[in-house]
Amino acid sequence: MSELLSNKEAATQAVVDFMTKKSKNKSKFYFNDFQDIFPDDKLREIKKVVNKMVTDGVLEYWSSGSTTMYGLKGAGKQHGSEGEA
Amino acid sequence: MAKHETPLLDQLESGPWPSFVSDLKQQAEVRAKNEAGVEFQMPQDTVEDLLGVLELSYKHGRTHWKHGGIVGVFGYGGGVIGRYCDQPKLFPGVEHFHTMRIAQPCGKYYKTDFLRALTKIWDMRGSGVTNMHGATGDIILLGTITPQLEEIFYELTHNLNQDLGGSGSNLRTPADCLGSSRCQYACYDSNALCHFLTNNYQDELHRPAFPYKFKFKMDACPNGCVASIARSDMSFIGTWRDAIKIDQDAVNKYVENDAAYPANAGAHKGRDWGQFDIEKEVIALCPTKCMKFENKTLKIDNSNCTRCMHCINTMPRALRIGDDRGCSILVGAKAPIVDGAQMGSLLVPFVEVNADNDYEAITEVIENVWDWWMEEGKNRERLGELIMRQGFQKLLEVTGIKAQPQHVAYPRTNPYIFWKEDEVTGGWERDVVEYRKHHLR
Numbered sequence: 001m002s003e004l005l006s007n008k009e010a011a012t013q014a015v016v017d018f019m020t021k022k023s024k025n026k027s028k029f030y031f032n033d034f035q036d037i038f039p040d041d042k043l044r045e046i047k048k049v050v051n052k053m054v055t056d057g058v059l060e061y062w063s064s065g066s067t068t069m070y071g072l073k074g075a076g077k078q079h080g081s082e083g084e085a
Numbered sequence: 086m087a088k089h090e091t092p093l094l095d096q097l098e099s100g101p102w103p104s105f106v107s108d109l110k111q112q113a114e115v116r117a118k119n120e121a122g123v124e125f126q127m128p129q130d131t132v133e134d135l136l137g138v139l140e141l142s143y144k145h146g147r148t149h150w151k152h153g154g155i156v157g158v159f160g161y162g163g164g165v166i167g168r169y170c171d172q173p174k175l176f177p178g179v180e181h182f183h184t185m186r187i188a189q190p191c192g193k194y195y196k197t198d199f200l201r202a203l204t205k206i207w208d209m210r211g212s213g214v215t216n217m218h219g220a221t222g223d224i225i226l227l228g229t230i231t232p233q234l235e236e237i238f239y240e241l242t243h244n245l246n247q248d249l250g251g252s253g254s255n256l257r258t259p260a261d262c263l264g265s266s267r268c269q270y271a272c273y274d275s276n277a278l279c280h281f282l283t284n285n286y287q288d289e290l291h292r293p294a295f296p297y298k299f300k301f302k303m304d305a306c307p308n309g310c311v312a313s314i315a316r317s318d319m320s321f322i323g324t325w326r327d328a329i330k331i332d333q334d335a336v337n338k339y340v341e342n343d344a345a346y347p348a349n350a351g352a353h354k355g356r357d358w359g360q361f362d363i364e365k366e367v368i369a370l371c372p373t374k375c376m377k378f379e380n381k382t383l384k385i386d387n388s389n390c391t392r393c394m395h396c397i398n399t400m401p402r403a404l405r406i407g408d409d410r411g412c413s414i415l416v417g418a419k420a421p422i423v424d425g426a427q428m429g430s431l432l433v434p435f436v437e438v439n440a441d442n443d444y445e446a447i448t449e450v451i452e453n454v455w456d457w458w459m460e461e462g463k464n465r466e467r468l469g470e471l472i473m474r475q476g477f478q479k480l481l482e483v484t485g486i487k488a489q490p491q492h493v494a495y496p497r498t499n500p501y502i503f504w505k506e507d508e509v510t511g512g513w514e515r516d517v518v519e520y521r522k523h524h525l526r
Contacts, residue, residue, distance in 0.1 A: 030464045031254065031294045043459045047294035054292075055160050061253070061293065064153035065166035065184075067465055068253030068293035 002040040011038070011049055012058055019072050027076025028062045028069035087113070088130055089137035093144065109136055112213055123208050127178075127230050131212045134178030135228065138170055156183055156231050158238040162293040164249025165234055181231060182212070186250035187224040187241060188283065191276040192263045202245055210237050221300065222260030222311075223250035254297055256289035260317075261303035262310040270397065271305035272323025272410040273438035279303050281444055282451075295455075296462035306406065307392045313415075313429070318468045319451065320415040320429045321438075325407035328387040329396070335403035336383045339363065350401050367396050411437045414450055416480070417469030427469045430477060432484065434491040450484055457483040478503065 005011050018037050019029060034046050050070065053059045060073045087110070098104040113132040116125070128134070138149050154167025166184040173180035187203075203224070207213055212228030219225040229237065241247045250258035259282050262268070264275030282301055283290070289299075302313030305323040313320035338346040340363050347354060348361045363383075368376050375389035376396065383403075385396075397404045414436060415429030432454075436446045454468065457480070462471045472480055481488055506512045 030296075032296065032464055042456075043294060044456075047288075047292060050294075051162070051292040054162070060155055061157055061162040062153070062155050063157065063163065063166065063253040063293075065252055066298060068162050068255065 001045050002038060005038045005041045005045060005049055008049075008052075012053055012056075014038075015050070015053060016058065016072065019075070023072070023075060028071045030067075030069055034070075087136070088133035089140060091136050091140040094136060094140050106136070109214065116213065121208070125208075126210045126233055126236075127212065127228075129178075131178035131182070131228060132214060134170075134176035135182070135212070135214070138172060138176045138179055141172065141175070150182075154183075156234060158234050158249065161238075161249060161291045163252040163255040163291055166252055168228075179228065182228040183231065183234065185211075185226040185229065185234070185237060186219065186221070186252050186258065187226060188248045188250040188258045189218055189222055189224050189260070191261055191279045191283075192266055193218065193222075194266075199245065203241075203247075206237060206240050206245075210240075220316075221250065221257050222302075223258050249291070251290045251298075254293040254295045255291065255299070256286050256295070257298055257300045258290070259283050259301040259303070260311055262305050264303070264305035268305065269401070270308060270323075270394070270406060272325055272406055273305055273321075273412050274440070275303040275305040275321070275323070277440055278321065278438060278444060278447070281440065285443075285448065286451075289455075295459060297465045297467055299455075299458075299468065303412075307394045308398065313418075315418050315426075315428055317418055317429070318416060319454065320418060321412045321447070322415065323410065323438075324392050324413050324435060325410045326435055327407035327409040329385050329390065329407060330405040331383055331385065332403050332405075333382055336363075336378075336400065337381055339400050339403055340378075340381075346400075346402055348399055350398075363400075367399050370395055411435050412447075414447070416454065417467075417472045419467045419469045423466070423470055424473060427473075429469075430472065430494070431491055432480065433486065434489060450486075453484040454480070 004014060014037050015034070018033075022029075031043075031047070031050070034050055035043065038046050050059065054061060054070070057073055059070050062069045062071055062076070091106075094106045097106045109132055113130070113136065116123075116129050116132055119125070119129070142149050149171050151169045151171055152166060154169070156167040157163075157165045164186050166186070168182045168184055170176050170179045170182060204213070204215070207215065207226050210229060210233040211226055214227040216225035216227060226237075238249065241249070259279045261275040261279035262271075264273070264277075265271035266274075266276055279301075289295070299319070300317040301319050301321070302311050302317035303321045304311055304313045307322055307324060309322060313322060335346065339348060339361055342361050348358075348366065363378050368378055372393050372395075373389045373391055375386040377384050387407075397406065412435075413431060414433040416432045417427055418429040419427050433450055436450070438444065438447065458468050458471055461475065462468070466474075477492065478488070481492070
């Protein structure tokens with residue numbers, strides 16, 4: 001595991017920065033996009049760290065039912081816009 | 086009286102087949118009467134609104150559903166599919182109508198008290214409408230609202246010991262046939278393998294990191310009752326390596342039309358098919374012509390048998406699967422979207438199915454395939470499409486499996502074989518002096 005990925009704070013910040021930088025164009029990202037942030041790491045290692053960010057409330061899943069994407073929590077379309085609390 | 090007039094849906098009930106419209110109307114009535122005194126946690130008239138929005142879609146010729154969303158339960162990236170109606174003022178009962186996928190038990194074995202408990206939860210916290218089972222094999226619960234998701238999840242996991250299934254870019258809920266729990270043809274215990282893989286790959290089931298969906302299905306014999314060869318990215322089909330076991334006395338009982346030995350185990354006896362004819366019904370139908378019946382003796386050239394199961398199915402009391410059993414692994418089946426539908430391609434002709442070592446021969450193949458697909462697969466690209474794009478040879482390379490005749494679907498239709506330098510004796514370099522000794526310029 002790379003130094004960046006093994007450092008929780010730095011990894012989280014890198015993900016947030018990456019997503020924020022691209023937030024003008026999109027709010028949801030494919031899992032493969034994380035490879036751009038952690039190019040030296042195996043995807044299964046990246047998965048563990050990224051999914052921890054979901055349980056920590058930094059990221060959230062968006063699913064169409066067939067495909068799942070990741071986004072910053074609160075970014076893009078939310079439950080509220082569907083009339084939900 | 087129904088809440089919404091549904092003349093177009095009513096017409097669907099007039100056909101010769103059972104109609105889902107009748108089922109929904111029945112459910113709407115049950116909820117309206119509420120004789121069981123259920124404390125409904127979502128609108129009581131949700132099913133009536135469901136019928137209403139469907140009627141409107143027929144009228145308009147377009148859907149009024151939106152699907153997808155952020156809904157889910159804590160820590161899980163699958164199992165819930167958000168559904169919203171785009172006409173909430175007309176149909177407030179289905180404004181939110183999320184689907185939940187629940188992992189079905191292996192072999193779909195249920196006890197009635199489990200089914201009662203499941204429907205009790207769903208009647209209270211959802212619409213009461215189910216799909217037993219969805220195409221993936223899961224129990225599908227159709228229609229609930231976001232605040233009820235965690236409640237349902239808690240009750241399922243704590244009271245029924247049942248988990249959510251897979252959806253999205255996850256491993257989908259593995260599905261299997263009844264296997265050796267009931268079937269004499271089973272070459273391995275498909276229930277045990279399905280249960281093991283479900284537990285072993287919990288992370289892949291619930292935390293999405295694949296390029297797209299990935300399905301496991303297990304058929305314990307080549308009859309393929311769950312059609313894993315067509316329905317799963319990785320299919321485990323039971324097979325055997327030794328000879329089909331023959332009881333010659335029983336073969337002759339079939340030939341003599343003994344009533345205790347009905348062909349096909351009596352499966353088609355509702356019609357008079359005439360006398361059983363072993364030549365016509367077994368020998369001539371063998372796809373590789375590897376059988377013959379002479380002097381009251383059935384002979385099988387097992388080296389040419391493709392395990393089609395036809396002879397065994399036709400004379401089950403006379404022929405049995407061999408004793409050296411395991412499974413074949415096929416990969417890459419998928420439904421259309423990109424490139425059209427594909428059947429699975431044989432990757433591993435035979436592998437042992439050994440619970441004692443945690444099926445290590447199987448998990449090794451699975452994880453090698455996943456590592457490749459996760460690394461190389463494009464977003465929303467199924468394994469079968471990646472195999473088409475990069476080639477079956479690449480798959481063999483990443484899984485460390487040597488090419489075998491069984492990998493060749495159509496021999497000699499393609500004369501080109503791409504050798505790599507390390508596969509050729511002496512590599513690409515040659516001794517020109519030595520060469521010129523035998524070949525003049």
